[in-house]
Amino acid sequence: MNRFSLIISCIVGLIFQLSVNAQKDKAQNPLIFADVPDMSMIRVGDTYYMSSTTMHLSPGVPIMKSTDLVNWKIVNYAYDRLGEVDALNLKNGEAAYGRGSWASCIRYHNGTFYVFTFAATTGKTYVFSTEDIENGPWKETSFEPSYHDLTVHFDEDGKVYMIWGAGKLMIAELENDLSGVKKGTKRILIENASAPAGDNIMLGAEGSQLFKINGTYYLFNITWPRGGMRTVLVHRADHINGPWEGKLALQDKGVAQGGLIDTPDGKWFSYLFRDYGSVGRIPYLVPVVWEDGWPILGENGKVPDTLDLPPSEGLIPNIVASDEFERKKNDPTLPLVWQWNHNPVDSLWSLTDHKGFLRLATGRTDETLVDTRNTFTQRTIGPVCTGVTSIDLSNMKEGDNAGLALLQKNYGWVGVTHENGKKKIVMVLGNDEGEKTVEELALNQKTIYLKASCDFTNKKDEAQFYYSLDGRNWSKIGTTLKMSYTLPHFMGYRFGLFNYATAQSGGYVDFDYFRIKNERD
Template sequence: MKKTALLSLAIIFFTVNSCKQVNKQVQKEVDNQVKHKAHNPIIFADVPDPSMIRVDDTYYMSSTTMHMNPGVPIMKSKDLVNWELICYAYETLGNSDVLDLKNGKNTYGRGSWASSLRYHKGMFYVSTFSKSTGKTYIFSTKDPENEPWEKIEFEPSLHDNTIFFDDDGKVYMIWAAGKLSIAELKEDLSGVKEGTEKVLIENANAPAGDNIMLGAEGSQLFKVNGKYYLFNITWPRGGMRTVLIHRADSINGPWEGKLALQDLGVAQGGLIDTPDGRWFSYLFRDYGGVGRIPYLVPVAWEDGWPVLGEDGKVPEQLDLPVNKSLIPGIVNSDDFNRSEKDKDLPLVWQWNHNPDNSLWSVRERDGFLRLKTGRIDTSFVQARNTLTQRTIGPESTGSTMLDLSNMKEGDFAGLCLLQKEFGLVGVKIENGAKKIVMVSAQKGETKEVQSAPLNQDKIYFKAECDFKDRADKANFFYSLDGKSWVSIGETINMPYTLPHFMGYRFGLFNYATQNVGGYVDFDYFHITDKI
């Protein structure tokens, strides 16, 4: 009897332990699979209003950077997940007080908006529009990585337009919000062909109901198996941003619409397929201070309709290659060392508004970025030649070192986090003396939070950003030797505000408040994905 009991206990013990080992192995395999799969968001940084195409086995994407220049960034990828900047469609849209930050004017939150990227008969096209200039733009090139984009511009500014090359050789543009318009373009794309403009869909909001806060906009048109599919974003009042799809057998309609996705507020984008026949929808999500971040959702086809998501939900994991770091493809450190063949600025950099190219250089002093003053400014957001990069999530740190030897009375230079409610740390010259200053613009009130005297010509700054679970907090630090860091000022909140309409950006700045002709040399800018 005792032997039987002992044998039973041994069997139970062996079975339990075997199950534990099997469970551990299963969990390990599951963890391994998750570890080697892509996750959403595919880019944890401000890349809003995406438009995407595939050319053979390479994907290309355009996005919005509004008041930043150069503008309309173009990225490429081999796997839909890991992207790198390859060019911009333009250096500047033109010159005016609002674009040049002159006479107290600016174009924050405007500039150029949502673009439409297309590939047709060996040529890349990207269309966009600008409320700042009142114009519509179409850029084209055969080789975005090696050739410049040619620009066509015409009036008026067609809101959230999508350019579409049909199989019969006609070229169309769709635009507007709520009541959507369509027109055929001239053969040379120089404007709308007279007599072709008409209403495409009278009430594109209808599939989402009557109580709409944001009319259906962000049009992107696709043709799959002979049918036309029009993607739009809308926002029901009291709800979340929503994907709408309209379908038609003819580009002239009639159109039938469906609510295609309503989860996490992920919306605005379109369709992309892979060389092996899979389909995805690329969209974006508002995510607080870091900005609007791109997502992918799988697409299945049912009864001729694209069905977005998994059981109507946006998945965390994707059956695509694992995400790698956004460094160096989207942001990158820069030691400002340049050979003769190097471009002056890598693509990760953008200026806040149009730069004055006579007032900056990476050639005058080897290994340094020099920012000179050329006019008097009264506020940080109106100062010209602030050089910026995106912040990235879930957390990131930007740091720099400044040589202050050639500053003049009233000059102010340093490291910022740029948005309407900005924060910054810098050095001011007051009454012939240098002082370290932390400035905050929380809730619209700009104030000097803390200062400390400085008795040397070199200073190190860093800013730490926490975007985890929309914490949207940042802290600033300074160092006299680059090793020992001192916190300065207060923790700032980083809200996403519409007047600037973009995620927070690291920025290097220098401006004059009393005398022109001074300059500051930045030794480096380093970015990491940690705090």
């Protein structure tokens, strides 16, 4: 190589490295590589708040906070328990998988925060309100029926409007106390809101989010042309009753469903999400500029990989987190990263009966993991992640099963069963047809270490399970779990700590810790 070629090579290398460094100093898409769908977002001063969907999990409707639109922290939930129907309590053969509460709408008006949501499981529409969104308390108001994918707007004239529906969008005024719909105000807002995306539509326009900017109303929706991808639609009008004109606003990577948010210094973004295989529906941000009174989404119609915002500091510990189950006097009993699979039975779990451990006891018999109450869950995160736990098995009873799961409709778990007076390490696959033990090994000690490792890179969607007898030397067990996102559960895979009985109730196990990292072992 001559001197000139060497100089050129060095310059090219330097430019590449500077480019890489510049990328590291910017926010990246996806914004959150975890299941945070159906986002609704507001800015109050220089602070952003976001609500999203967790359906059948308890507590529900997570509230997240950010000061830069990139780094988010779970600060509260809108409710502890959505209701006491059998489906939410996993009783009498009923379950709320894929249901519970769906797409919420967060608003701030006259010093009060509001979160609106709906639930086909209970047949109700809910209004949760508080003056302190991070600490509560929340006031709950509900009314029937359940209004699908609603959005709410507090207008300057004192009226409160609600828009909902799919394909044909409806509008009504709410009572002043938000206790229901005013009689005689329900009407069609847009007869065919999907029209800007064509005639051959697989999913009618839904996911409404309404905004009023400089006197103009903007309504965001998602639709899905047959043979195409999830698509963003925007309608606008000078008056709430129309006439409305609509246009296709973004069609790239299937990134869709969301709305608008601005920064204190005048930048605009659209928050949206993308179906990304088994990790779930993951948030994206796209820049927005304004042309002729329309929000123009993306860069040349595309979703950018980087954003002119601060870089992410990672999802640990504000979206998911390790937990040693050690509690001091003023520590929260349950960190907000945790949610129960359906409503828990509070008498059957404890952080005090065995100090430094999470105790899960059985109160009835069940056939499989998905029938089980008090499964303790956290999100998985991408592109890769690993969860590890250790369990004291001393007080298992005949027929008990305990361990670490990756939970969705097609699930897998590694753990211990107690059969015929003996304990066995097992790896199990499960689905609607039941559970199948893939591998089992004899266990002759009272403590076991378990690990589950996920790979969501480029939708690889594979997981492996491991066990250890000493916490240092690990062995793979069973087979690869082919993870898949299914509509019956309608959420990304979650780590789950569980204990269920198949023969008799009254046994319990003690989890020493749960540790998560964004690496794959």
